[in-house]
Amino acid sequence: MTLCAPTAADRDLRVVVSCVPMVSIAAQIRGGQAILVIDAALLSKKRAAQLVAAEVLCRNATRLRSDQSLHWPSAVEGSWDKSFSARTKLLIVQALVNMTLAGPTDECALRAVAVRLYGIWDSEDSESPEGKRVRGCIGKLLKAVTPALESLGYRDFIQGNRAVTLDQLCRAADSARTNPDGFLDQMSDRYACELSSWAQKCRDVPADKAELPYLASAE
Numbered sequence: 001m002t003l004c005a006p007t008a009a010d011r012d013l014r015v016v017v018s019c020v021p022m023v024s025i026a027a028q029i030r031g032g033q034a035i036l037v038i039d040a041a042l043l044s045k046k047r048a049a050q051l052v053a054a055e056v057l058c059r060n061a062t063r064l065r066s067d068q069s070l071h072w073p074s075a076v077e078g079s080w081d082k083s084f085s086a087r088t089k090l091l092i093v094q095a096l097v098n099m100t101l102a103g104p105t106d107e108c109a110l111r112a113v114a115v116r117l118y119g120i121w122d123s124e125d126s127e128s129p130e131g132k133r134v135r136g137c138i139g140k141l142l143k144a145v146t147p148a149l150e151s152l153g154y155r156d157f158i159q160g161n162r163a164v165t166l167d168q169l170c171r172a173a174d175s176a177r178t179n180p181d182g183f184l185d186q187m188s189d190r191y192a193c194e195l196s197s198w199a200q201k202c203r204d205v206p207a208d209k210a211e212l213p214y215l216a217s218a219e
Helices: 008-017 025-029 031-043 047-059 086-102 107-123 129-150 166-173 182-204
Strands: 156-159 162-165
Touching (some): 031 047, 086 107, 107 162, 162 166
16 A cells, blocks of 8 residues: 655654654655554644644545555544544544545445444544534434445444444434534535445445455555
8 A cells, every 4th residue: 555645744744743652763654554654643642643644544545445454543443532623533534434435345345434433423422512413423424324234134243343233333323413514514414425325335245255354455
């Protein structure tokens, strides 16, 4: 996997991430390890680093494979930091959806996006106004893919270290709500429509045609 040529934003990320413990200079300059740099920035608790990392991830999302764990930061692999800024959250969700839509259409990819979306939904505060809005948007996206998940014939889904049941996914999907921010509401509606069409294609692919994530070839 090779990401886009470094830009000013990427160089800013490297400067910021250089302050993050356990990230070597070698890891920062090798394209194949770019996700490790982004991951370290997201885990750093430094809002500036998190935001730039999310921007770089979003810009390169369509170059990544949704069924490859090495192509997605562990910080948001079925987990989530509800203290991310609103902008960082939006960029990561955009990156996840765009990566998914541009990637393979099979059961592995379908399970991956469902578990990743659920990790966001589950980690958000169900009592705070911001948490409710995020949950409402993520609920829309999950509602778009749950019919395809229900047709697979099993009820347990695993991605990374996270295991989720179909009942949990359906409960999250039921939280779909209109966002008071018209721009975000329209964006989530559009993404939900695109994910629904994509998920239908995944359902049509026989299970024996889907590549296991660890066997899919990395670019």
